[in-house]
Structures are given as structure tokens and as C-alpha cells.
Amino acid sequence: MPIRVALIGTGNISVANHIPGIGLCRDAQVVALSDPNPSALAEASSVTGVTRTYADPFALLKDAPVDAVIVATPNRFHRDLVVAAADSGRHVLCEKPLAMSVAEAQEMVLAAERAGVRHMTAFTYRFVPAMQYMHHLVTSGAIGTPWHFRAQRFQDWDRRAIGWRQRLSEAGSGEVGDMLSHRLDFAHFLVGPMRRVTALTSQIWPTRVDEAGVEHVSDTEDWVGCLAEFASGATGVFESVKTATGYAGGATSRDFCEVNGSDGAVIYELSHPLRVLRAGKGGNYAEEAVPAEFRKIAGSPRNSEADAWQGFRYDQDFEFIEAIHLHRACRPSFIDGLRVQEVMAAIQASAVEHRTVGLEAHARG
Numbered sequence: 001m002p003i004r005v006a007l008i009g010t011g012n013i014s015v016a017n018h019i020p021g022i023g024l025c026r027d028a029q030v031v032a033l034s035d036p037n038p039s040a041l042a043e044a045s046s047v048t049g050v051t052r053t054y055a056d057p058f059a060l061l062k063d064a065p066v067d068a069v070i071v072a073t074p075n076r077f078h079r080d081l082v083v084a085a086a087d088s089g090r091h092v093l094c095e096k097p098l099a100m101s102v103a104e105a106q107e108m109v110l111a112a113e114r115a116g117v118r119h120m121t122a123f124t125y126r127f128v129p130a131m132q133y134m135h136h137l138v139t140s141g142a143i144g145t146p147w148h149f150r151a152q153r154f155q156d157w158d159r160r161a162i163g164w165r166q167r168l169s170e171a172g173s174g175e176v177g178d179m180l181s182h183r184l185d186f187a188h189f190l191v192g193p194m195r196r197v198t199a200l201t202s203q204i205w206p207t208r209v210d211e212a213g214v215e216h217v218s219d220t221e222d223w224v225g226c227l228a229e230f231a232s233g234a235t236g237v238f239e240s241v242k243t244a245t246g247y248a249g250g251a252t253s254r255d256f257c258e259v260n261g262s263d264g265a266v267i268y269e270l271s272h273p274l275r276v277l278r279a280g281k282g283g284n285y286a287e288e289a290v291p292a293e294f295r296k297i298a299g300s301p302r303n304s305e306a307d308a309w310q311g312f313r314y315d316q317d318f319e320f321i322e323a324i325h326l327h328r329a330c331r332p333s334f335i336d337g338l339r340v341q342e343v344m345a346a347i348q349a350s351a352v353e354h355r356t357v358g359l360e361a362h363a364r365g
């Protein structure tokens with residue numbers, strides 16, 4: 001019997017990632033949809049052919065015969081939907097950032113663990129082949145002891161209106177949750193927990209302008225910079241920007257991650273998903289193709305050679321379904337989402353209070 005999946009929130013990311021991702025899974029099927037926006041619901045219904053649709057997600061959770069739920073709404077709704085889904089016994093994949101606060105994220109972890117359901121946070125960029133291979137290189141000791149971690153996400157979104165993302169009340173943060181959260185997950189994935197962070201944030205645009213020329217208030221940061229110390233003693237530098245003039249946007253703009261180790265170094269760039277740059281001690285970087293076994297996660301049904309740019313995003317839906325079939329934890333889980341939420345909160349506190357913020361409990365794991 002296939003795993004029956006509901007999509008809650010059928011906007012951009014459900015259409016771009018989750019509908020095709022679940023569509024590729026042999027033993028899963030989207031069977032129900034929910035969105036309060038009739039046009040988003042109609043589009044997802046026409047793409048999937050699914051006619052069991054709900055304006056109210058809680059009605060879906062009450063009525064629809066589904067085993068698993070993907071929550072892809074604005075961040076403000078994640079906690080209530082995830083807790084309700086877990087309480088009703090459904091496995092849950094939730095978009096990032098997991099929640100609006102650490103307390104909410106903790107509640108979500110507890111609800112999922114209490115219910116004994118599978119839980120996953122959509123840190124999509126872990127699934128880029130170059131990041132999968134980088135993870136292998138760093139964690140297998142191929143570059144020795146990691147000394148320095150560096151991540152940059154530069155895009156130029158100019159002053160265009162970005163809907164709920166520019167409202168603190170719906171997003172919880174700006175660039176910190178929107179783009180930096182993925183790179184904080186890279187840091188955990190590659191180097192481990194952090195001990196303390198010192199951060200600055202900056203807001204360039206107090207209003208953003210929609211297609212009709214109407215200005216809408218924005219109260220979220222457009223830029224974040226952060227220094228970090230890992231529990232291992234390694235150092236980290238992060239910069240994530242929506243107003244990086246010169247960098248355009250999307251998958252080809254700068255998404256860079258580097259680890260310098262005692263014996264070598266490695267660089268990931270989203271703009272080159274099928275290669276890393278690698279250097280030995282004392283040497284310069286040279287290109288290295290991602291080996292075949294890292295081009296998709298084990299067992300993934302997709303053709304990794306057909307679509308290097310979009311296809312890796314479908315592996316996260318495969319991972320969710322596979323974990324349900326195999327009764328094992330998802331990678332990454334809500335616990336990974338909670339750990340990122342803790343660092344996000346420390347970064348926000350550091351930026352507001354102009355101080356270094358410790359993550360000692362976090363670093364002890």
C-alpha cells in the first residue's frame with residue numbers, strides 16, 4: 001500500500017519540490033491538498049490531478065485518509081500544523097526554518113517523538129551532490145581536522161516585495177531564517193555543534209515594492225553576518241544577503257561553503273552541483289567531479305544525470321518516504337531543525353544586544 005501524502009500549503013515550494021519529489025517515489029502518492037488561497041489550491045490540483053482539497057488544513061487532518069503530511073506554509077503556521085499532524089499520528093516533513101522560536105521548535109520535536117512518527121526538516125541543500133560529497137570528505141577525515149568553516153549566500157532581490165517573508169510576524173526573521181538557516185545546517189552537518197556566536201544584522205529596505213508599484217512595510221533583516229566558534233574549537237564565518245548587488249539570484253548566484261582542515265580543504269558551490277574544489281596541504285584548489293555514488297542518495301529512483309539543478313531537491317522527499325518505509329529516523333530530522341533554530345535565536349539575540357551569545361547546552365548536544 002503506497003504512503004498517502006497530504007500537502008499543506010501548496011505555494012511555490014510544494015509545486016517546485018514536493019509534488020515532483022513525491023511523484024518520483026515508487027511507494028508514495030499525493031492524495032490530499034490544503035491551502036486557503038483558491039488559486040494556489042487549483043494549480044496544485046491541476047498539476048497533481050488530486051481533487052480532495054481543503055481550504056482549512058485542520059479539516060484535512062481530521063477527515064483525509066493520509067499517512068504523512070508535508071507542511072509548506074509561511075513559518076508562522078508550522079508549529080500548530082505540525083503538532084496537530086503528529087498528534088493525529090501522521091509522519092511530518094516540515095519546511096525550514098522549522099518554527100518561529102526555539103520554544104515552538106521544542107514543542108514540535110516533543111509532539112513528533114511522543115507520537116512516534118517520522119519527522120524531517122526540509123534542509124534541501126544537504127541533498128546537493130557536491131554537499132553530499134563534501135560531507136563524506138570532511139567527516140571521513142580526508143581533509144584532517146576541520147579548522148575553519150565559511151559559508152556565503154549572496155543574492156540581489158533588490159527592493160521587490162517578498163510577501164510574508166518581509167513580515168516578522170509571519171516569518172520570525174528575515175535572511176536569518178530564509179537563507180542562513182540552510183547554511184547553519186551545513187555547519188552542523190560538516191563540523192558539528194557551535195559553542196558561541198557573534199552576529200550583526202542590517203535592514204536595507206524598510207518597505208518593499210510590489211508589481212503595481214505599491215510599497216509594503218518590511219521589518220526583517222536583509223543581511224546577516226556571523227562569527228562562530230564550534231565545540232571542536234573550529235571557527236566559522238557566515239554571511240547571507242538579499243541585497244548583494246552584483247549577484248543576481250537563484251541557483252547560479254553565490255552559494256559557497258568551504259572547510260579548511262589540517263590536511264586539506266574543500267569547497268562546495270551550488271552553481272556547480274556536480275563538482276567540488278579540493279586542495280591538499282600546501283596546494284591550490286583543483287576541480288574534482290562528484291563520484292557517482294554521491295550524485296543521489298542511496299536508492300533514490302531519480303536519474304541524477306538528467307537534471308543537476310533541480311533534481312537533488314526531490315531526494316529530500318525520497319528520504320522522507322524511505323524513512324517511513326524503513327521505520328528509521330529521517331536525515332535531517334526535527335532535531336536538526338531545532339538545533340538550527342537555537343543558533344538562529346542566538347544570532348538574533350547577539351545582533352540586538354551587541355554581545356557574544358553562548359550555546360553551551362547546544363554544544364554539549
Ligand SMILES: NC(=O)c1ccc[n+]([C@@H]2O[C@H](COP(=O)([O-])OP(=O)(O)OC[C@H]3O[C@@H](n4cnc5c(N)ncnc54)[C@H](O)[C@@H]3O)[C@@H](O)[C@H]2O)c1
Binds near residue numbers: 057
Ligand atoms: N527548503 C527550501 O529550499 C525552501 C525554499 C522556499 C521556501 N521554503 C519554505 O517553505 C515554506 C513555504 O514557502 P513558499 O515559498 O512555498 O511560500 P508561498 O507563499 O509560495 O506558499 C505558501 C502557501 O501556504 C499557504 N498558506 C498560508 N497559510 C496557510 C495555512 N494556515 N494552511 C495551509 N496553507 C497556508 C499560502 O496560501 C501559500 O499558497 C516556508 O516555510 C519557506 O521558508 C523552503
